[in-house]
Amino acid sequence: MKNLPYLLLLILLSACTHPSTKEKENAKVATTVQKDTIMPDDKDSVLIDTYENYKLSKGDLKKLLKENPELNRDRFLQHPDITYYSRTNKNTLVFGSEVGQDNYYVIYAYFLKLKNGEKEYRRQRKTLIEIYQDINSIYWKLGGGGTYFGHQYSRILGYAEYSIWREKNNKDYFIKEYDIFKQKALYIAAFRQHIIDEIAANNTNGLTPDDKRKLRNTSFERVNELDQLISNYFYLKMAQEFQYSNY
Numbered sequence: 240m241k242n243l244p245y246l247l248l249l250i251l252l253s254a255c256t257h258p259s260t261k262e263k264e265n266a267k268v269a270t271t272v273q274k275d276t277i278m279p280d281d282k283d284s285v286l287i288d289t290y291e292n293y294k295l296s297k298g299d300l301k302k303l304l305k306e307n308p309e310l311n312r313d314r315f316l317q318h319p320d321i322t323y324y325s326r327t328n329k330n331t332l333v334f335g336s337e338v339g340q341d342n343y344y345v346i347y348a349y350f351l352k353l354k355n356g357e358k359e360y361r362r363q364r365k366t367l368i369e370i371y372q373d374i375n376s377i378y379w380k381l382g383g384g385g386t387y388f389g390h391q392y393s394r395i396l397g398y399a400e401y402s403i404w405r406e407k408n409n410k411d412y413f414i415k416e417y418d419i420f421k422q423k424a425l426y427i428a429a430f431r432q433h434i435i436d437e438i439a440a441n442n443t444n445g446l447t448p449d450d451k452r453k454l455r456n457t458s459f460e461r462v463n464e465l466d467q468l469i470s471n472y473f474y475l476k477m478a479q480e481f482q483y484s485n486y
Contacts, residue, residue, distance in 0.1 A: 367477060
């Protein structure tokens with residue numbers, strides 16, 4: 240039973256796909272029960288992710304860091320996708336599955352957050368996660384669902400944290416003296432047009448004209464949120480990069 244704590248870790252972090260609010264709430268309830276059973280003493284646990292309320296014991300964290308040295312926060316320089324595929328521990332029972340990869344990105348975000356500064360970049364972190372989630376949600380609805388978008392829900396935490404690291408270490412690159420109003424307006428307009436074209440071209444998913452109208456309206460609501468969230472060049476650049484590299 241030597242590896243029991245490590246196997247319990249996999250159970251604890253197994254609810255990372257959330258294509259709907261109902262499924263998300265059900266997953267949270269299940270995770271809460273598991274946490275209470277595994278680690279009743281919160282004094283020896285660490286909060287890994289505020290959004291999902293994941294907690295791991297300090298012993299499990301030390302074991303993870305020992306077996307995955309690339310997660311060492313003093314050597315965190317690579318994009319989460321690169322870090323995952325070049326990871327030291329290739330044990331497929333731990334991070335090899337799609338859900339395992341989700342878990343890896345959540346833990347990646349936790350360790351990188353320690354280096355970036357949790358409080359210092361709290362506002363930027365929240366904004367980036369909301370931007371990436373809005374983009375993911377739009378494509379999820381346009382595509383009629385799919386597991387890819389559910390997995391992205393968790394991996395976004397790693398993408399957002401890496402974006403903060405980039406901004407923190409390349410401030411001069413992301414600071415622009417000029418107004419980004421026109422650039423952002425072009426981006427938002429192009430996104431709206433993309434939505435219109437996708438809905439018009441998708442004639443195989445059985446949507447009625449009324450369904451398409453509703454889809455367009457809900458998608459536009461998300462785009463309007465993006466318009467409000469993107470307040471500077473950094474957020475604009477990150478939104479564009481995330482969208483164009485993932486969808």
